[in-house]
Amino acid sequence: MTEAAQQFDVAIVGGGMAGASLALMLAHFCPHLSVALLEQRGLPDASASLRLPSFDTRATAIAAGSLQLFQQLGLWSALREYCAPIQCIQVSDRGHSFGASLSAREQEQASFEGMLGAVIENAALGPILHRAVADTQVRVLAPARVSRVRMGVAGAHLSWSADEQGQQNELTTGLLVVADGVGSPLCRQLGIEIDTIKYQQRALVTTVGLQRDHGGVAFERFTASGPMALLPLPQREGLHRAALVWACPDREAQALSKLPEDECLRRLQKNFGWRAGRFMRAGAVQGYPLSLSLAREQWRRNLVLVGNCAHFLHPVAGQGFNLTLRDCYALAQALVGEKPEQGSGVQLERLRTYGRKRSFDQQLTVGFSDRIPALFTSANPTQQVMRQMGLLGLTLVPPLRAEFVSQAAGFGL
Template sequence: MSEAAQVDMDRVDVAIVGGGLVGASFAAALAPLIASHGLRVAVIEANRLAIGGAQPSFDERSSAIALGSRRHFETLGLWSALAPRAAAIRDIDVSQRGALGRARLSHRDVGTEALGHVLPNALLGEVLHRRLAELPLDWRCPARVEAIAPQARGYRLQLDDGSRLEADLTVLADGGRSPLKRLLGIETRHHDYRQHALIANVETARDHQGCAFERFTADGALALLPQAERRMALVWSRAPQRLEVVRGLDDDAFLDALQREFGTRLGRFLRVGSRHVYPLALSRAREQSRPHLAVLGNAAHAIHPVAGQGFNLALRGVMDLAAAVETALQAGRTPGEAATLADFERRRGDDRDLIVQASDALVRLFDLRLPGAAGARGAALGLFNLATPLKRSLVRRAMGLERRAGVD
């Protein structure tokens, strides 16, 4: 961020705690209001920006970006910078290892050119932070918010560099751990899946032709997302001890193990890049907002990555909060007033509950090891494959194109 873009201020309209994927997206969504209403925005990020480095949002992962999210990035004026490296997902193939039943979701089911796209997180971070560098933000990085306390007109934040900041609206986008939530007494429901996810980029002998694969196995799930040429982003989730075993294998043995789990639909797995492991849990804050406060992204909900929905859901929250702030400013209200946060909650509707429940149900369904469960799942997948209207509705919802049943 250039010196010229820095604005020195101790009281701001909006303070965003966390400049990861979600906090940075929210700051970018406020850009038109900074220009039109002179909205004063601060972003506080604890990690020195290391795109592609240790920062959780911008590591070596790739994210499946639903078509609805692509439209949000278009609205934010960022899609043209992302598009050259976005790989289209045209179809999704869902199967289970060692049992019958398969479902195929296609862009043709919903009449769009793609179901979504795959983007490297590092690119998302780079494009978002380049945008933020153009805005007159109070950008504090590296700086960590250590304490938060309610005031008459907002919240006061204590930073670890000794400075303080007061904000009319404070947005917690500080990720899954969020000690600040705890300081505020916002309870979080937490369920440990007792699974970790290993991510790596792999190369296959056969072209994926824009197809993403979800394969449920006896002890977890494998997702392969299409990337450029014959490369795919692997997300392999299973029990931590079993995952450690495959993580420790040399490349050839790892590729063999992957081949056994996935089969030969893409020919042989030829190469694998560096491997990284993430613990998986479901967590959900019991409150998404209070007057003068909103919670976004992983701080509000962290879900299993099996269906690639976490960031997509978070981005809808980002856009809803930005829209509520815009409406407030137009009506002469402040961003943090109770009515603004009530408007945010109304816009969110049941989106969060439904996506959290659906992703959890998917994990549990495929985690069942009861006798006959595999056959029942196979039948369910087969039926689902035939039930075109249900399939269309679910696909549109997962793409972020449908917020309520039957409503665009």
């Protein structure tokens, strides 16, 4: 069989964290399926040693349920040394007395190895996922730029090349999975409409040095300008570190990103407060506009969307990647035992069942991520009372606290 005529049961377009995670799950749970992973950019050498920045870095919060899934996939031993555990989550509303503290010790049923979750730098997570994929039977095509997709009753036909001027190769697949991110070119080509709500905010992302050890505490701090998350990072070069994400109005974000480090630190400290001690250092401030993007269709016959092209959330609760992992797991489980005959696509009922099962979790998570920032930045007295009652309820009502932690940890479904 020539390269131009290759056939696969599943082809995933997009080799980022979503696509790589799904490829691993398919290799683990559905080894009978032939899988191709196409990534537009070339992937790093899997044998190269990891070189992580000591300070300026991006990180991802991984819930306990997601860590348990990574353990099933055999990745936890590789991820562990690059993770900082989250053993406690403190939620507070700046300027008000009530707050909530959620600890792994109190919520053993929603924890993993004594953690509510962990924070890992993307510079480690991405390469570890790609190394694991390289050790499977998944066929990785990178760089591979998909120029055309034609859908049919038997699946999809893809035309791709290694670059814009390169020779066109052909690939057929029984199931096409689109995982090429926000603003997906394939979604546009396939006529899938995306509903977008622009928040008129930017997420400012930076790394801060702390005067004292964070002790495995993650902070969710709601300020008048927008929610701030302070997430523990592993200590490196003798420095206590944390990842800071602040969703604030566009104008304030643009002004802050231009400030010198000492003034930036002062502004960050003033808005966050002193619950984590003194901020000693700030890395480069990066920003990106915030929006909620939802695909109107996440599946069709022989087609599924996963990752940010399916749903791109406000980062307030750090649930975007965890929701994606739950989607990927559910899709892999839906395909267990599926072996399309040559020239036929995936059984439509399997995809219908997948979509039905994922609907509630997605609606709950998307709704929470969309409404909470507005509630906690509102100056409306009624909404201020409502949010304080909510925090008080998390503090005083154990069943409510347990349900909240279970959902946040990814064990709620």
